Amino acid sequence: MNDQNTLLQIDGVTKVFPGVRALDNVTFSVLAGEVHGLVGENGAGKSTLMAVASGALVPEKGRVVINGAETKGDTDAARRLGLAIVRQEPALMPDLTVAENLYLGVPIEQRPSLMNTAQWAQQLLRQWSDDVAIDANERVLSLNPEQRFIVEIVKALAAKPKVLVLDEPTEHLLAEDVDRLFEHIRKVTAASCSVVYISHRIREVQKIANRLTVLRDGQGQGTYDAAGLSEQQIVELIVGGALDREFPAKAGHERAGxxxxxxxxxxxxxxxxxxxxxxxxxxxxxxxxxxxxxxxxxxxxxxxxxxxxxxxxxxxxxxxxxxxxxxxxxxxxxxxxxxxxxxxxxxxxxxxxxxxxxxxxxxxxxxxxxxxxxxxxxxxxxxxxxxxxxxxxxxxxxxxxxxxxxxxxxxxxxxxxxxxxxxxxxxxxxxxxxxxxxxxxxxxxxxxxxxxxxxxxxxxxxxxxxxxxxxxxxxxxxxxxxxxxxxxxxxxxxTTERERGSASIPGFWKWASGDWAPLVMLALAVCALGIYATHVNDTYLSARNLSGMLALVATLAIVAYGQQALMLVGGIDLSVGPLMGLMVVIQSFFLNDGASMMHQLSGWVIVILIAVAVGVVNWILVDPFRLHPMVATLATYMALQAASLLLRPVPGGLIADSVVEAIGTQAGFVPVIAIFAVVLAVALEFALFKTRLGLTFRGVGSRVEAARMAGVRPHRTLLAAYVGCSLLAGVAAVPMMAQVGSGDPSSGINYTLASIAAVAIGGASLFGGRGSFVGSLLGALLIVQVNVVTSFLDIGDSWQSYLLGGMILASVALYSKSREMAVAK
Missing domain, CATH: 3.40.50.300 (P-loop containing nucleotide triphosphate hydrolases)
Incomplete structure (x- = not known):
C-alpha cells in the first residue's frame, strides 16, 4: 500500500475497559478518495475503534496516524489534522441554536463572525438540500431525530475533512436523505477525502463502499473488496459462520380473537x-x-x-x-x-x-x-x-x-x-x-x-x-x-409529498421558550407592580425612594451576574453571600478614616486575591474532586462565614465617609453604581450571545461532552466561571460596603438565596445552557421592588416571602413547561 495515499492508519490498537477487551491488536487503514466500510455486530468494536481514531479514547497499545501525523489521544489534534466524525448519537448541544452548533463544529479558521453565523449556517444547510426544513436559528432541542442527524452530517461536511467517519449515519434518515448523503460522499471522495462508513445495513455498505473491513469481538477479520462479496458472505464474515436470515413464519390468525x-x-x-x-x-x-x-x-x-x-x-x-x-x-x-x-x-x-x-x-x-x-x-x-x-x-x-x-x-x-x-x-x-x-x-x-x-x-x-x-x-x-x-x-x-417542517409547537409556548420571553414578562411585572404601588402611595416614585432602590438593585444584580455565569455551565455557588460579607469585614480594617492610600490599596489587593482564591477552591472541589456544586460551595459558605466571625465577632470598623460618598456618587437621583450595573448587564449579554467565550459557556452547560467534542475545554470553562462568579461577588460587595458602613460579618448572608432567585426569575435554566444577564438584572429589580412595595403598602414582611416564592415557582414552572413544549417529539 502506498503510504502517501493513506490518510488514516491505525496500527495494532488495543483498548481495554473493565472486564472487556473492546479492541485487540486491530490494524486498519483508509486510502485517499475511498469509502471504506467498517462492519461487525454490536459490541464488535467499530465505534470504539473510531473513538480511538478521533482521540476521544486513548488506547493501551497502538498508534493512530492521520494525514501523516501521529495523534496522542487528543481530539483537538485529530480535528486539526482533518478528521471529522458523525456519531450514532449526534454530538450537538441542545440549548444552542443550529447555527451555533455548526459554528463550534468547524475549525477556528473556517468560522465566520458570530454576527453573521445564522446566514452562514443557513447556506450550509441549503448545500444539503434547497428545501431543507431546518431553521438555523432554531434550538437543537426542538429538532426531530432526522433533523438532528442532518445537522450533525452538515457540521462534519462543513469542516472540509480529510477523513470523514460516518457511524450509522442513516438510521434516522428517509430514503431521499440517504440518497443526498451518498451524493455528498461521492463529492468528498472525488476531492480525495477518505470516508469510513459504519453501518449495520449491509445493502448500503455494498452500494457505497470500495473496500470493507470486518470486526468481530474486538479483532479484525480481514479487509475485502466490497464488490467481491455477496450480502450473505458479508453476513457470515460478521457472525463467524452461516446465519439463518429467514424471517420467522407468520401465524394464521383469521379466526383468532x-x-x-x-x-x-x-x-x-x-x-x-x-x-x-x-x-x-x-x-x-x-x-x-x-x-x-x-x-x-x-x-x-x-x-x-x-x-x-x-x-x-x-x-x-x-x-x-x-x-x-x-x-x-x-x-x-x-x-x-x-x-x-x-x-x-x-x-x-x-x-x-x-x-x-x-x-x-x-x-x-x-x-x-x-x-x-x-x-x-x-x-x-x-x-x-x-x-x-x-x-x-x-x-x-x-x-x-x-x-x-x-x-x-x-x-x-x-x-x-x-x-x-x-x-x-x-x-x-x-x-x-x-x-x-x-x-x-x-x-x-x-x-x-x-x-x-x-x-x-x-x-x-x-x-x-x-x-x-x-x-x-x-x-x-x-x-x-x-x-x-x-x-x-x-x-x-x-402521496408524492412529504409534510415538512419542525414539530407543531403552539405559538405561545414557542415564544415562551425563547430568550426574549423572560425579559418581556419581567418588564411587564415590574411596570405593573410599580403602577400599583404608585396608585396606593404616590411617594413610591419619589427621587429618594428610587435612588435607594436602584442602589440595592445594583448590589443584587452584580452578584446575580456571577451566579448567572456559573449557572450557565451547570454550576451554582452558595458561598457568594458570605464572600461579600468577608470582603466588607476585611475592608473595615483598611478603609478607615485617616488610613494612607497605600494601606487602602493593600485592602483592595487582598480582597481581590481572596475572591480569586475562593473561586479556585470551589472549582477544585467541584471539578477535580467531583463534589456536587451545592455540597462544595456550602462547605465554602461555612468556612467564609467562620472567617468573618473570627475577624469581627461583632460589627465594627467604620468605613471612611469619603469612601462611602465615593461609592454612593449619583448622576441626578440615579446612583452611578446602578448605571454601572446596567452597562455591565448589556456588555455581558452581548458577550454571551456574540462572542466565542459566551458560546462556550452555554455549550458546556447545554451538554458538556458534545462541547468537548467540538473543541471546547470544559475544565477551563468551569474554572473561569467559578473565578468570575467570586470576582463579581467581590464587586457587588463594594456598594454593599456603602450601605452597611462597617464590618458586619452577617451583612452578605441574604444575598446567596437572593442572587439565585434573581437568576431563576430572569429565565435561567437550573441545569445550565440557558440564561440572560439582562434577565438577572430585571430579576434583581423585581425582588428589590417587592421588598420595597410591601413596606410601602404596610402588608407585613411575610408577604415578601410569599410573593418571591410565588414568582420563583411561576418562573421555573413556565420555563420548564415551555422547554417541554418546545422539544420535538
Missing amino acids: VVLDVVSLRGAGFTDVSVQVRKGEIVGLAGIDGNGQREFMRALAGLARSRGSITVNGIPAKIQTSQAAAASGIRYLPGDRHRDGIFGELSVRENFSLRSLPFDSIHGWINQRSEARRTKLAVTGFAVKTPTVETPIRSLSGGNQQKLVLASVLASNPEVLLVDEPTQGVDIGARMEIYKVLRQAAAAGTAVIVVSSDALEVAGLCDRVSIFSRGHIVKELHDTAVNENNITSAVLTA
Missing part, C-alpha cells in the same frame, strides 16, 4: 384511524415520515392527546397519559432510545426492571436478588453484551441498549406492544433474534404494531400493513400482497 380494537382515533397529525390487531398477528404501519403513523403510535402509548374508542381484549382502555396506557396493558418501545428509552446513569439491572417492578417487589420493597436474576436471564436470552448487570447502560453499544430496552418492555407482559423502529442500530444477528421475539410475543396473545422505515423489514415481519398518507390509512395490504415492492409502491403512489 381481537386483542386491540381502535375505532376513529384522531389527534395531532392523524384523523379517524381505525385498526384491529388479532392474537398472533403483527400489524405494520408504513408511509412517508410525517404522514401520521408515528403520531398515531405515540397517541396509543399515551404520549400525545387523542380522541376515539380503544379496547384491549374487550375492555375500554385509557390513554390520557403513558401511565394510564401502561395500566391498560399498552407498552411502547421508542425509536430514539437515547432520549426516550434508557436511563443513562442507571445500571443494566435497573433499566431492565423499571418497567416491571411488581415482579421484583413485595409491599413496595425491591428484591435485588430477583432483579438481578431476571436481568441475567434477559441479558442471556437477548444476547446483550455487558460486563455485568451493574454496568451503567450508557457504556453499552447502541444495539445492546436497544435489545435491553426491548427485553425490559416485554418483561412487563404487555397486552399491546407498540414498536418504533425495532432494529434501529442493531446488527444482523440481533435483528433475527428480535424478529423471533416479536413473533413469539404475538403468538402468546400480545397485539404487536410496528412502525419501520425499512420496507423489507415490514414485509418480512408483518402479517398486515396499513399505509398512511396525510394522517389517514389509505390502503391495507394482506397475506401474499405483503411484500417489499407492494409496500414501496403503495407508499409512493399514496
Whole structure:
C-alpha cells in the first residue's frame, strides 16, 4: 500500500475497559478518495475503534496516524489534522441554536463572525438540500431525530475533512436523505477525502463502499473488496459462520380473537384511524415520515392527546397519559432510545426492571436478588453484551441498549406492544433474534404494531400493513400482497409529498421558550407592580425612594451576574453571600478614616486575591474532586462565614465617609453604581450571545461532552466561571460596603438565596445552557421592588416571602413547561 495515499492508519490498537477487551491488536487503514466500510455486530468494536481514531479514547497499545501525523489521544489534534466524525448519537448541544452548533463544529479558521453565523449556517444547510426544513436559528432541542442527524452530517461536511467517519449515519434518515448523503460522499471522495462508513445495513455498505473491513469481538477479520462479496458472505464474515436470515413464519390468525380494537382515533397529525390487531398477528404501519403513523403510535402509548374508542381484549382502555396506557396493558418501545428509552446513569439491572417492578417487589420493597436474576436471564436470552448487570447502560453499544430496552418492555407482559423502529442500530444477528421475539410475543396473545422505515423489514415481519398518507390509512395490504415492492409502491403512489417542517409547537409556548420571553414578562411585572404601588402611595416614585432602590438593585444584580455565569455551565455557588460579607469585614480594617492610600490599596489587593482564591477552591472541589456544586460551595459558605466571625465577632470598623460618598456618587437621583450595573448587564449579554467565550459557556452547560467534542475545554470553562462568579461577588460587595458602613460579618448572608432567585426569575435554566444577564438584572429589580412595595403598602414582611416564592415557582414552572413544549417529539 502506498503510504502517501493513506490518510488514516491505525496500527495494532488495543483498548481495554473493565472486564472487556473492546479492541485487540486491530490494524486498519483508509486510502485517499475511498469509502471504506467498517462492519461487525454490536459490541464488535467499530465505534470504539473510531473513538480511538478521533482521540476521544486513548488506547493501551497502538498508534493512530492521520494525514501523516501521529495523534496522542487528543481530539483537538485529530480535528486539526482533518478528521471529522458523525456519531450514532449526534454530538450537538441542545440549548444552542443550529447555527451555533455548526459554528463550534468547524475549525477556528473556517468560522465566520458570530454576527453573521445564522446566514452562514443557513447556506450550509441549503448545500444539503434547497428545501431543507431546518431553521438555523432554531434550538437543537426542538429538532426531530432526522433533523438532528442532518445537522450533525452538515457540521462534519462543513469542516472540509480529510477523513470523514460516518457511524450509522442513516438510521434516522428517509430514503431521499440517504440518497443526498451518498451524493455528498461521492463529492468528498472525488476531492480525495477518505470516508469510513459504519453501518449495520449491509445493502448500503455494498452500494457505497470500495473496500470493507470486518470486526468481530474486538479483532479484525480481514479487509475485502466490497464488490467481491455477496450480502450473505458479508453476513457470515460478521457472525463467524452461516446465519439463518429467514424471517420467522407468520401465524394464521383469521379466526383468532381481537386483542386491540381502535375505532376513529384522531389527534395531532392523524384523523379517524381505525385498526384491529388479532392474537398472533403483527400489524405494520408504513408511509412517508410525517404522514401520521408515528403520531398515531405515540397517541396509543399515551404520549400525545387523542380522541376515539380503544379496547384491549374487550375492555375500554385509557390513554390520557403513558401511565394510564401502561395500566391498560399498552407498552411502547421508542425509536430514539437515547432520549426516550434508557436511563443513562442507571445500571443494566435497573433499566431492565423499571418497567416491571411488581415482579421484583413485595409491599413496595425491591428484591435485588430477583432483579438481578431476571436481568441475567434477559441479558442471556437477548444476547446483550455487558460486563455485568451493574454496568451503567450508557457504556453499552447502541444495539445492546436497544435489545435491553426491548427485553425490559416485554418483561412487563404487555397486552399491546407498540414498536418504533425495532432494529434501529442493531446488527444482523440481533435483528433475527428480535424478529423471533416479536413473533413469539404475538403468538402468546400480545397485539404487536410496528412502525419501520425499512420496507423489507415490514414485509418480512408483518402479517398486515396499513399505509398512511396525510394522517389517514389509505390502503391495507394482506397475506401474499405483503411484500417489499407492494409496500414501496403503495407508499409512493399514496402521496408524492412529504409534510415538512419542525414539530407543531403552539405559538405561545414557542415564544415562551425563547430568550426574549423572560425579559418581556419581567418588564411587564415590574411596570405593573410599580403602577400599583404608585396608585396606593404616590411617594413610591419619589427621587429618594428610587435612588435607594436602584442602589440595592445594583448590589443584587452584580452578584446575580456571577451566579448567572456559573449557572450557565451547570454550576451554582452558595458561598457568594458570605464572600461579600468577608470582603466588607476585611475592608473595615483598611478603609478607615485617616488610613494612607497605600494601606487602602493593600485592602483592595487582598480582597481581590481572596475572591480569586475562593473561586479556585470551589472549582477544585467541584471539578477535580467531583463534589456536587451545592455540597462544595456550602462547605465554602461555612468556612467564609467562620472567617468573618473570627475577624469581627461583632460589627465594627467604620468605613471612611469619603469612601462611602465615593461609592454612593449619583448622576441626578440615579446612583452611578446602578448605571454601572446596567452597562455591565448589556456588555455581558452581548458577550454571551456574540462572542466565542459566551458560546462556550452555554455549550458546556447545554451538554458538556458534545462541547468537548467540538473543541471546547470544559475544565477551563468551569474554572473561569467559578473565578468570575467570586470576582463579581467581590464587586457587588463594594456598594454593599456603602450601605452597611462597617464590618458586619452577617451583612452578605441574604444575598446567596437572593442572587439565585434573581437568576431563576430572569429565565435561567437550573441545569445550565440557558440564561440572560439582562434577565438577572430585571430579576434583581423585581425582588428589590417587592421588598420595597410591601413596606410601602404596610402588608407585613411575610408577604415578601410569599410573593418571591410565588414568582420563583411561576418562573421555573413556565420555563420548564415551555422547554417541554418546545422539544420535538
